[in-house]
Amino acid sequence: MKKALVLLASAVAMSGAFAQQASAPAAAPSGTAASAPAAKAGHERNVEDRIAYLHSQLKITPEQEPQWKAFADVMRGNGQTMGELFKERRAATNLSALDDMKQYATIAQAHADGVKKLVDAFDPLYNSFSPEQKKLADTTFHREGGAEGGRRHHGKGKSGKAAPAPASDATVKP
Structure with missing residues (x-):
């Protein structure tokens, strides 16, 4: 069970990772009408690509499809939720330190x-x-x-030295 929890914590990291990946295209042409739908489409494609990859990698059998569908649906929902929260975070400008912390707390929760x-x-x-x-x-x-390809964040890396704290909306990583 412990391994399953570790696996799941890693898998949910995808939600944040996908939301962060989607932030790059959306941030470029700020204010253009086409950028938001393009970012959303890219984000959804990343989630679906990850689901397809895991389905194949884990060799899901026809008998396991109902459980797989439930798991994949949660991945999609988590990705959508995190994507929306990161979109709100990017859109918020001139936040006070307190408002920024509150927004971070919402994302972390x-x-x-x-x-x-x-x-x-x-x-x-x-x-x-x-x-x-x-x-x-x-x-x-x-x-x-996990789902982030081994990227290090918060805590100590392989060198034993503390990793630098992230400085942007990409700070919310599992």
Whole structure:
């Protein structure tokens, strides 16, 4: 069960990672009508790409499809929630330090809520896995450093030195 929780925490990291990836295209031509739909489409494509990758990597069987669908739907919902919160964060200008902290707290709480939902959805799926699939899941999530490809944030990196604190809206990472 502990491994499943670690796996799920890694997987929910996707939600924030996808939202952060979507922020780059949207931030470029600020104020253009086409930039928001393009960013949303890119974000949704990233979520769907990740879902398809995991489906293939974990060798989901037809019998596991109902559990998989529930898990994938939670991933989509989490990605949508985080994407909207990051969009609001990018749009907010001239925030006071207090308002900025409140906004960060909202995002962090949404992330925590998303992790819980993902754990709840992944538990029955993981428990339906064959020993080979469990090993694939454990390796897939561990090897990739979760969903963010091993990026380091908050805390100590491989060198043992504290990692620098992020300085933008990309600070919200699991």
